[in-house]
Amino acid sequence: MKVAIIDYGAGNVTSLAFALKRVGVESISITFEADELLRSDAVIFPGVGHAAFAMHQLKKYQLDKVIPELKQPFLGICLGMQLMCEHTEEGNCDGLGIFNVKVKQFPDHLKVPHMGWNTVVPSTDTRLIESDDWFYFIHSYYAEISIHTVGKTDYMLDFSAILHKDNFIGCQFHPEKSAVLGEKYLKSFLNLVE
Amino acid sequence: MKGKFKQIQSLKYSVTMLAKRIIPCLDIKDGRTVKGVHFMNLRDAGHPVELASYYAQSGADELLFLDIAATNENRSTLLSLVREVAAAINIPFTVGGGVRSIKDAASLLDNGADKISLNSSAIVNPVLIDEISKMYGNQCVVIAVDAAFILNEWKVFRNGGTIETDKELFDWVKEAENRGAGEVLFTSMNHDGTKDGFALEALKTMVGRTKIPVIASGGAGKIEHFRDVFMQCDVSAALAASVFHYGEIAINELKNYLKQNQICVR
Structure with missing residues (x-):
């Protein structure tokens, strides 16, 4: 199986590549080239850095046009998931619009970033995770609950921990940093590859 | 949306479901852990990767590596160690000690560190906090502060607690936060x-x-200390070194004890 990790030059994709190796992925390509994404069995988009900068980079490589048309299993992680949404308050910028969801800033009275281990409650119709599992989060913005929400987390308010629509999945937590359950989650994503 | 999710029971012991974190700290010198470590089941207790894997498997929520020598000569040793740790463990880890420039931070992050801890260098050059957080996000900047209570005031120290500065603890933490630090580690x-x-x-x-x-x-020193700090201060995490390294407190037992005391842990 060949997995592409989208790297638009904003930092750390090393951890994700290591995690994929740990769950047995042999061929990993770290890339920003559209052709390379199209040739892969699965694509992972680990957003890092600032939303506006990340969107700028996606547009620069025309990935904003390519990504929504991809047919293979696609996983956006953290900011990656947020950029798959319609709009984010971070830098007040429009995302890829794959999920019809808005991304908002956590309210003022909370400790922000929402940093650490929290539970994800799966919807009754998802098989991506099984029960109320622990995952590692680190973020200051959150995606609202929507019809695409298949996993939700409570940090004073409920937000989307996992979004799923067709071949597109987004998760707010970092599976590559979420111990054994994170690796299990990566495996269930990779199982979607036919 | 009703009915799509199972009802979860709200926890009476916690305002949020965000777990309190337990973080072992490993002091590193020349690529080896320094403080004596007494675990029978490790092949090489001085090897940071072995120890890190052990802690990750025993339920530690995060790890902190502190390069206590932090000389330029040792930098490449540290970077290859960071890379080895990132390949081996599946929980987040922070690296600190000797991060003096955005370039230092970048090479640690590129090799797989999740967060950078800044201490003395941020006191000498506070703009470093702004620079790293702007480039990589405030979630990866931990401001580490050593302070002592002297004459009715908390004074900040630098260089491993050897040099007193003119900074007051709470003012300095506030400044670091405003500059873009995403977390504070107070010793x-x-x-x-x-x-x-x-x-x-x-x-x-x-x-x-x-x-x-x-x-x-x-x-x-004791498991009760962890209960007290979470219950009385509502801190997000507690860090310790020797009680874990010497096996005086086992992380799984500590977590069971905290659970019994109605504190949310993983």
């Missing part, structure tokens, strides 16, 4: 090494005055 020099418990009063004040998560450090 009370009055409590560090005493095994007499954490600096509860100061931590309470800090949690009240800052919006970013606070990690308590210095003074852990």
Whole structure:
């Protein structure tokens, strides 16, 4: 199986590549080239850095046009998931619009970033995770609950921990940093590859 | 949306479901852990990767690596160590010691560190906090502060607690937060090494005055100390070194104890 990790030059994709190796992925390509994404069995988009900068980079490589048309299993992680949404308050910028969801800033009275281990409650119709599992989060913005929400987390308010629509999945937590359950989650994503 | 999710029981012991974190700290010199470590089931207890894997498997929520020598000569050793740790463990880890420039931070992050901890270099050159957080996000900048209570005031020290600065603890933490630090690690020099418990009063004040998560450090000796710091100060995490390294406190037992005391842990 060949997995592409989208790297638009904003930092750390090393951890994700290591995690994929740990769950047995042999061929990993770290890339920003559209052709390379199209040739892969699965694509992972680990957003890092600032939303506006990340969107700028996606547009620069025309990935904003390519990504929504991809047919293979696609996983956006953290900011990656947020950029798959319609709009984010971070830098007040429009995302890829794959999920019809808005991304908002956590309210003022909370400790922000929402940093650490929290539970994800799966919807009754998802098989991506099984029960109320622990995952590692680190973020200051959150995606609202929507019809695409298949996993939700409570940090004073409920937000989307996992979004799923067709071949597109987004998760707010970092599976590559979420111990054994994170690796299990990566495996269930990779199982979607036919 | 109703009916799509199972109802989960709300927890009476916690305002949020965000777990309190337990963080072992590993001191590194020349690519090896320094403090004696007494675990029977490790092949090489001095090897940071072995120890890190052990802690990750025993339920540690995060790890902190502190390069205590932090000389330029040792930098490449540290970077290859960071890479090895990132390949081996599946929980987040922070690296600190000797990060003096955005370039230092970049090479640690590129090799797989999740967060960078800044201490003396941020005091000498506070703009470093702005630079790293702007480039990589504030979630990866931990401001580490060593302070001592002297003449009714918490004074900040640098260079491993050897040089007193003119900074007051809470002002400095606030400044670091405003500059873009995403988390604060506070070590009370009055409590560090005493095994007499954490600096509860100061931590309470800090949690009240800052919006970013606070990690308590210095003074852990018994499991009750962890209960007290979480219950009384509502800190986000507690860090310790020797009680874990010497096997005086086992992380799984500590977590069971905290659970029994209605504290949310993973």
